[in-house]
Amino acid sequence: MSNDALRIALLGCGTVGTAVARRLVDHADEFASRVERPVEITGVAVRDTSKPRPESGLDPSVFTTDAEALVRDADVVVELMGGIEPARSLLLTAMEHGASVVTANKALLGEDGPRLYETAAEHGVDLYYEASVAGAIPLLRPLQVSLAGDSVERIMGIVNGTTNFILDKMDRTGEALDDVLAEAQELGYAEADPTADVEGYDARAKAAILASLAFHTRVAALDVSCEGIMSITADDIRAARKMGCVVKLLAICERVRNGRGDQSLSVRVHPTLVPRSHPLASVHDAFNAVFIESALAGEVMFYGQGAGGDPTASAVLGDLVQAARHKVTGSRGPGESAYADLPILPLSQATTRYAIRIEVPDRPGVLAHVTNVFAGQGVSIESMRQGVRRSDDGLATLTIATHAATDAALARTVDQLRLLDDVSTVTSVLRMEGI
Numbered sequence: 507m508s509n510d511a512l513r514i515a516l517l518g519c520g521t522v523g524t525a526v527a528r529r530l531v532d533h534a535d536e537f538a539s540r541v542e543r544p545v546e547i548t549g550v551a552v553r554d555t556s557k558p559r560p561e562s563g564l565d566p567s568v569f570t571t572d573a574e575a576l577v578r579d580a581d582v583v584v585e586l587m588g589g590i591e592p593a594r595s596l597l598l599t600a601m602e603h604g605a606s607v608v609t610a611n612k613a614l615l616g617e618d619g620p621r622l623y624e625t626a627a628e629h630g631v632d633l634y635y636e637a638s639v640a641g642a643i644p645l646l647r648p649l650q651v652s653l654a655g656d657s658v659e660r661i662m663g664i665v666n667g668t669t670n671f672i673l674d675k676m677d678r679t680g681e682a683l684d685d686v687l688a689e690a691q692e693l694g695y696a697e698a699d700p701t702a703d704v705e706g707y708d709a710r711a712k713a714a715i716l717a718s719l720a721f722h723t724r725v726a727a728l729d730v731s732c733e734g735i736m737s738i739t740a741d742d743i744r745a746a747r748k749m750g751c752v753v754k755l756l757a758i759c760e761r762v763r764n765g766r767g768d769q770s771l772s773v774r775v776h777p778t779l780v781p782r783s784h785p786l787a788s789v790h791d792a793f794n795a796v797f798i799e800s801a802l803a804g805e806v807m808f809y810g811q812g813a814g815g816d817p818t819a820s821a822v823l824g825d826l827v828q829a830a831r832h833k834v835t836g837s838r839g840p841g842e843s844a845y846a847d848l849p850i851l852p853l854s855q856a857t858t859r860y861a862i863r864i865e866v867p868d869r870p871g872v873l874a875h876v877t878n879v880f881a882g883q884g885v886s887i888e889s890m891r892q893g894v895r896r897s898d899d900g901l902a903t904l905t906i907a908t909h910a911a912t913d914a915a916l917a918r919t920v921d922q923l924r925l926l927d928d929v930s931t932v933t934s935v936l937r938m939e940g941i
């Protein structure tokens with residue numbers, strides 16, 4: 507074994523960076539054995555070097571504010587500061603100077619993944635990002651490597667720990683969204699700006715990464731239709747419970763074939779009703795779970811911790827070991843595969859089932875008027891349930907579950923329901939999966 511240590515530069519020393527550093531320091535001998543060369547953190551870029559960071563286990567002398575100089579002199583750069591800039595420029599500089607790159611930054615990959623891949627290919631270095639989707643769960647390497655001989659048809663899963671924590675807690679306690687968000691932040695699951703979690707942007711970037719790998723097509727975050735959980739109320743959760751369902755924020759990436767056999771992709775993120783009997787309904791706290799359906803393997807399920815310092819560090823360190831081994835052996839991991847270049851469908855053409863809750867006066871003829879609206883748009887009703895008439899306003903809640911329909915047909919149906927005299931309010935429209 508050569509005794510020249512591989513130089514590791516760490517960018518950012520927050521929740522994940524600290525966990526990565528701590529493990530590298532405490533298990534230095536194991537890393538050296540696994541890589542067949544010592545692995546040494548030569549520098550850690552932070553905003554403020556005077557801040558004490560005893561929990562990282564690092565010597566204070568390694569901290570620097572000069573990230574630019576650090577990435578020019580490293581074998582592997584591990585980016586854990588998040589955001590687009592300066593992370594992007596630093597990673598490009600790192601690769602241009604011969605460093606392989608490991609990142610957990612889904613926002614950056616969702617925005618500019620192809621550019622990172624092109625730079626990695628140009629300079630013969632690795633680009634790894636297993637931690638960027640579903641934290642600790644080995645998901646990207648199975649997609650990129652293990653399923654490389656199969657044909658992925660559909661991916662559906664929970665890929666954001668913060669929103670799962672929130673929705674799960676709302677389901678268990680009946681609390682409102684705002685009350686549980688702060689707790690998710692304290693536990694280190696939420697992004698620096700939790701808007702990315704609750705508005706679905708974090709899951710959107712992850713869906714883009716998954717779809718790109720699964721379907722050999724460049725999919726950017728902005729190609730993904732996205733609806734977050736901010737509009738989900740305690741009432742929605744209670745109504746879901748009455749239907750035997752839970753609400754989950756799902757990322758769905760699917761290959762769609764039309765009658766002529768042409769293929770396209772539907773990639774979307776939205777709150778979804780899932781029956782309590784479905785395995786995704788049993789995903790609690792900040793855990794993630796992802797189903798992959800492929801032509802030969804059938805259905806495969808991945809489950810584990812999608813967020814948090816140590817779990818995310820596990821994926822980062824796995825990538826680091828792989829990139830470091832390649833430095834030692836002079837080889838490279840897989841590059842970008844985007845040969846299929848499939849078109850991405852707009853949300854209006856996505857087909858799914860819906861549950862619509864409306865408030866109606868409890869009087870003769872109302873049901874007929876409502877069902878006519880659905881029939882007029884070709885949306886088939888699967889079931890309809892009317893709650894008891896309330897004495898205060900004389901209204902009753904009507905919950906209608908549909909068969910599969912396009913988003914466009916459903917949107918037209920909802921628009922017409924809103925115009926109907928017989929409908930006082932359209933309270934909620936939620937997509938349904940797994941039923």
Ligand SMILES: NC(=O)C1=CN([C@@H]2O[C@H](COP(=O)(O)OP(=O)(O)OC[C@H]3O[C@@H](n4cnc5c(N)ncnc54)[C@H](O)[C@@H]3O)[C@@H](O)[C@H]2O)C=CC1
Pocket residue numbers: 517518519520521522523551552553573585586587588589591592610611612613637638641694695696697698812813814815818
């Ligand atoms: N926390 C989690 O559970 C997970 C996080 N990730 C990703 O990992 C990355 C890091 O996340 P966290 O550790 O949670 O974030 P964090 O906010 O705890 O840590 C980021 C650190 O980077 C530092 N930083 C930011 N910009 C900097 C700059 N220009 N120069 C020097 N330091 C800078 C910040 O001061 C902070 O200490 C993000 O890309 C995030 O999306 C991925 C999976 C899970």
Ligand SMILES: N[C@@H](CC=O)C(=O)O
Pocket residue numbers: 638640641665666667668669695696697703708812813814
């Ligand atoms: N904020 C993210 C962290 C992991 O990617 C989440 O909640 O899942």
Ligand code: NA
Pocket residue numbers: 636637638639640641642643644645646821
């Ligand atoms: Na992962």
